Amino acid sequence: MSNSELTWILLAIASAASLTGLLIVRRRTLALRPIPAYVVLQESAADAVESDNQIHFSMGSVAPGQASTISALTAAEIIYRLGERLAISPRPPLITFSDPLTLPLAQDTLRRAYEFRQKMQYYRSSAAAWYPQGPRALAYAAGAASLSADVDAHSNVLLGRFGIELALFGESSLRHEQVLIAHSDLPEGQAIAYVQADQVLLGEELYVGPAYMKGRPLEIGGVLAQDVLRWAVILGILIAALQAL
């Protein structure tokens, strides 16, 4: 079986599972398994509004149009859902990233959230800050963590693509007593997030985020699709292993 045939099959299974999930969700309420990071994330947003503090979101090096497009869109959607809640405060959340392609996405995400709340007077396009990165992202991480500390952010929420530079965010969060919620779609960033973060989102947990925050039926159906695909992959691996014996 060629790679393209395999991809079509995977897409067909994912589409069928998503639509089946959508139909199930429309008929009955699905109980999603709890992910502590999303509980803390929503609590942090509420705390930030009550204490008149900002939340710092960092998207790392994800960017629309690159291999990380889907991670960028999902991170933006999660920021939007939280941004809707934060928009009642005059202090807009801070969004940092290292790819210039993410600048319009981040600014538009914030703008939509403030427009939804009809609080455009609080919206600042400069709340989305681009930190150009060099050969590695360490300078970006140091700069963004420092900015987060300067504005006395309540928490640092890292959603997207981070390597070892995630350790600098962790160090700064610890030093300034900020809550750190972290995810990375790179294994090295994920490992550091596990060690340093107060709450960590593992691998595919980022992509179900919208479903956990006022999720629409199709998003909750997507969680079901992800589970179906996971079991399909597990079965595939087991069958391949048995055949190899």
Add this chain to the structure above:
Amino acid sequence: MRHHRLLDFLATFTVISVGLVTLIGLLSERGSAPASIADFMVQLVTVIAAVAVLIGILNLISVHLGRFVRAEHGWPYSLVVLVVAVAVIALRILDRADIWSGELEGEQVSLRVFEAVQVSLESALAAIILFSLVYAAYRLLRHGATVWNVLFGTAAVIVLLGWIPLENLDVLGDVRDWLVRVPVSAGTRGILIGVGLGTVTVGIRVLIGQDRSYRS
């Protein structure tokens, strides 16, 4: 409202059509018409990326210029950013004009200046990371000795000890190699497969126009 709906429709239509055409093209044979169209789309992204860099720089300069003019908190840093940005742009123009002579003839001075600052800075930060991670591992174990924390700590200690080049510690080196080759590799693949599956399910939502990140 009607204006927004029209824009939303156009955005959704563009995303669905471009997404499907690119997907079909990327999964078609090289040289075929759909593959050529997909290649063109991917090239368009490169052009857009270049424009985005320009927009990013203009945004950066306007933000810092604003901070400097309004004398906001931290304005001296904004001034440094502006001066350095102008200096690097000027150096780049001089590089392109190839005006350097003597020892600097044929050199890319802007690149050398950039590397001298950036590489030194990032090397220093990389050195700090080691201490951050060791302290983080210590904090992790202090939070409570769960099975996973102990497993993580033990594996980290074995891997670190395994790097010590002592004859008597050959066994630890073998254990380290096994750890990296088998459980670490399996875990890494598990995470990457999970990310891939998540990407596919969200990708389906984007392809059928149900993603809202580009709509009002």
